[in-house]
Amino acid sequence: MPYAIHIGPNVRTSPFFDATVADGVRGFSVYNHMYIPGHFGDPDGEYDRLLHGVAMWDVAVQRQVELDGPDAMALAQLLTPRHLGGARPGQGRYVPLCDHDGWLINDPVLLPLSETRVWLSIADSDVELWALAIARERGLDVAVSEPDVSPLAIQGPRAMEVAAALLGEWVRDLRPFAFRETDLDGIPLVVARSGWSKQGGVELYLRDCTRGTDLWDRVKRAGAPFGIGPGAPNDIERLESGLISYGADMRRQCLPANPFEMGFGPMIDLSAGHDFIGRAALERIAAEGPTRRRIGVFLDGPPLAGNQRPLALLRDGVEVGHVTEIAHSRRLGRNIGVGLAPVELADDTPGLSVRLPDGDRAASLTALPFLR
Amino acid sequence: MPYAIHIGPNVRTSPFFDATVADGVRGFSVYNHMYIPGHFGDPDGEYDRLLHGVAMWDVAVQRQVELDGPDAMALAQLLTPRHLGGARPGQGRYVPLCDHDGWLINDPVLLPLSETRVWLSIADSDVELWALAIARERGLDVAVSEPDVSPLAIQGPRAMEVAAALLGEWVRDLRPFAFRETDLDGIPLVVARSGWSKQGGVELYLRDCTRGTDLWDRVKRAGAPFGIGPGAPNDIERLESGLISYGADMRRQCLPANPFEMGFGPMIDLSAGHDFIGRAALERIAAEGPTRRRIGVFLDGPPLAGNQRPLALLRDGVEVGHVTEIAHSRRLGRNIGVGLAPVELADDTPGLSVRLPDGDRAASLTALPFLR
Numbered sequence: 001m002p003y004a005i006h007i008g009p010n011v012r013t014s015p016f017f018d019a020t021v022a023d024g025v026r027g028f029s030v031y032n033h034m035y036i037p038g039h040f041g042d043p044d045g046e047y048d049r050l051l052h053g054v055a056m057w058d059v060a061v062q063r064q065v066e067l068d069g070p071d072a073m074a075l076a077q078l079l080t081p082r083h084l085g086g087a088r089p090g091q092g093r094y095v096p097l098c099d100h101d102g103w104l105i106n107d108p109v110l111l112p113l114s115e116t117r118v119w120l121s122i123a124d125s126d127v128e129l130w131a132l133a134i135a136r137e138r139g140l141d142v143a144v145s146e147p148d149v150s151p152l153a154i155q156g157p158r159a160m161e162v163a164a165a166l167l168g169e170w171v172r173d174l175r176p177f178a179f180r181e182t183d184l185d186g187i188p189l190v191v192a193r194s195g196w197s198k199q200g201g202v203e204l205y206l207r208d209c210t211r212g213t214d215l216w217d218r219v220k221r222a223g224a225p226f227g228i229g230p231g232a233p234n235d236i237e238r239l240e241s242g243l244i245s246y247g248a249d250m251r252r253q254c255l256p257a258n259p260f261e262m263g264f265g266p267m268i269d270l271s272a273g274h275d276f277i278g279r280a281a282l283e284r285i286a287a288e289g290p291t292r293r294r295i296g297v298f299l300d301g302p303p304l305a306g307n308q309r310p311l312a313l314l315r316d317g318v319e320v321g322h323v324t325e326i327a328h329s330r331r332l333g334r335n336i337g338v339g340l341a342p343v344e345l346a347d348d349t350p351g352l353s354v355r356l357p358d359g360d361r362a363a364s365l366t367a368l369p370f371l372r
Numbered sequence: 373m374p375y376a377i378h379i380g381p382n383v384r385t386s387p388f389f390d391a392t393v394a395d396g397v398r399g400f401s402v403y404n405h406m407y408i409p410g411h412f413g414d415p416d417g418e419y420d421r422l423l424h425g426v427a428m429w430d431v432a433v434q435r436q437v438e439l440d441g442p443d444a445m446a447l448a449q450l451l452t453p454r455h456l457g458g459a460r461p462g463q464g465r466y467v468p469l470c471d472h473d474g475w476l477i478n479d480p481v482l483l484p485l486s487e488t489r490v491w492l493s494i495a496d497s498d499v500e501l502w503a504l505a506i507a508r509e510r511g512l513d514v515a516v517s518e519p520d521v522s523p524l525a526i527q528g529p530r531a532m533e534v535a536a537a538l539l540g541e542w543v544r545d546l547r548p549f550a551f552r553e554t555d556l557d558g559i560p561l562v563v564a565r566s567g568w569s570k571q572g573g574v575e576l577y578l579r580d581c582t583r584g585t586d587l588w589d590r591v592k593r594a595g596a597p598f599g600i601g602p603g604a605p606n607d608i609e610r611l612e613s614g615l616i617s618y619g620a621d622m623r624r625q626c627l628p629a630n631p632f633e634m635g636f637g638p639m640i641d642l643s644a645g646h647d648f649i650g651r652a653a654l655e656r657i658a659a660e661g662p663t664r665r666r667i668g669v670f671l672d673g674p675p676l677a678g679n680q681r682p683l684a685l686l687r688d689g690v691e692v693g694h695v696t697e698i699a700h701s702r703r704l705g706r707n708i709g710v711g712l713a714p715v716e717l718a719d720d721t722p723g724l725s726v727r728l729p730d731g732d733r734a735a736s737l738t739a740l741p742f743l744r
Binding site: 029033038126146 | 376377379380381382383384385389397400401402410435471472477496497500501502504505508510518619620624626678681682696697
């Protein structure tokens, strides 16, 4: 797409903006009211680096919502259907958030820094406003704010080698979603074993926005022996891996979905008896059984470019669901997509197609992820 | 800036997207999780059309938050410090929204469609999540949602001629911010005397997203005799006119400001005794007096391009405030900007400057707007 984006003050720039410009960033998108690099001019090479080497990403748009005060954990528990019993500092969790009617409004990672301070590392919606309203309306003793925190991701099969070279061998001992507060020659960081890919790695949560270029350049130098290069969260890899993208796959405003439909069911133990927003709605949905399920879809025919907007999933020509994002997977040699379909559609249901701008493509369903 | 933006499903497309592409849109930004045209390849011509003729803008990003139910007006009053006594269907109002501590979180236009249904036509933050949380936590009898509504603006000194040719002479009788429900050969609309410029005109709130191209083309045909052309909300004109841009001029997350600082004071009658969120905080701020005020600023020297991020306002080299957006005004033949400064700085305070990436520029303050 040859459209331009102007960098202006109505959207925030990341602390890594200058460094990504210096490294040749060629495109941006916007997420959480902040510019995020789209690519650096070599989409195929950037994909290959993520799959076979190591990539570094400016993901400062993954903003934190900080809950700080005696009621921080109580508020966090109210915000998510996932039972937080046993939550302890240093171990993150993936926590879907729902509104009172059980619709998903975000799917952040919860990072408990201490018993009284937690971060929600959020997808693209203003969780800060939501959490603030809940906290104040319930009279909870907790401050809600966006702290000065900006993640930089190191992802790929060689990511842990880079992280160890940069930070020390201890990082190899971090379990998935575990994190530790540290500093790198005075640059304050939280280092987490996480990232929005299935290729492994860490996220460095920079806690001083004035040190963005400094941190970027240190990662670049530490990663040079391993062939590190700049990139961005990769839509093809995320589809292959079945990762959810709030905003693309669901959004309260236009593509509402509940957590059971999106596959969060195994995380939600309603028998634990905890109170959370949306509980009554989720109990009802659980009792009735969900009517839709998250699907993978194969689309026949020659390689497809990505879609600009959700596509209709058809059965015998009648719309029955939607496909939210598609791409051509080189690893699979096929066109793939994700979406939501009625539960009664099976993987071998015949007569399915996806409506593209230039016509319908025959399709079949499959379980996610496409690749492990 | 030569950066590209990819059109993908993680950001929503406007119902007018296809029409703007057909009319040669060259750039986009993102606002309320939706693409908005940036320009159509002729920024100077687009500015001139707004100032001397008539322009049409895809402003679907100005999403509506609908409050629907017996408590709709009660909720609206809770959300804004502005007293809504006397609010009546068909008359819009500009209503700042504050959090419990008095920080601005949005500055929408309120459109009461009836006694039990109102829209908030919002700036760039998720007011839907905020309003929903307040409504449900207080047990109000009101549904909060984003309806299928997408504004198209007609702006400029000839805008009312176009609107009258399109809709009939009655539109000339609409007072500022007044609106009426109507349809255009079956296209359902709300027509409002409003728009994010000071050049006058209307906004057509399209109520059926499948009719975007149809409406766009009808406006284009009706406007052809008046020289209408496509454009977008214009940062230079808005600076000249002193219009506020939530996200650029203030934002809770990074540039917090209260309504008195931003010039909303005359709208807020605390003696009316109405209950609203943030009342205690605003009473305290009003009693103490605000410490900052919204300013216009002239920057000396040769014409400046716009800024990428907020700039420091300095007095004798020490940072005392900030300038949120700058531009070169051809009408004034000067560099102008807006920002926030300590109340003790007067228009003739000497020793002021603004820190630009390539050095400091001498500056002086002035009242807003620059032009009427």
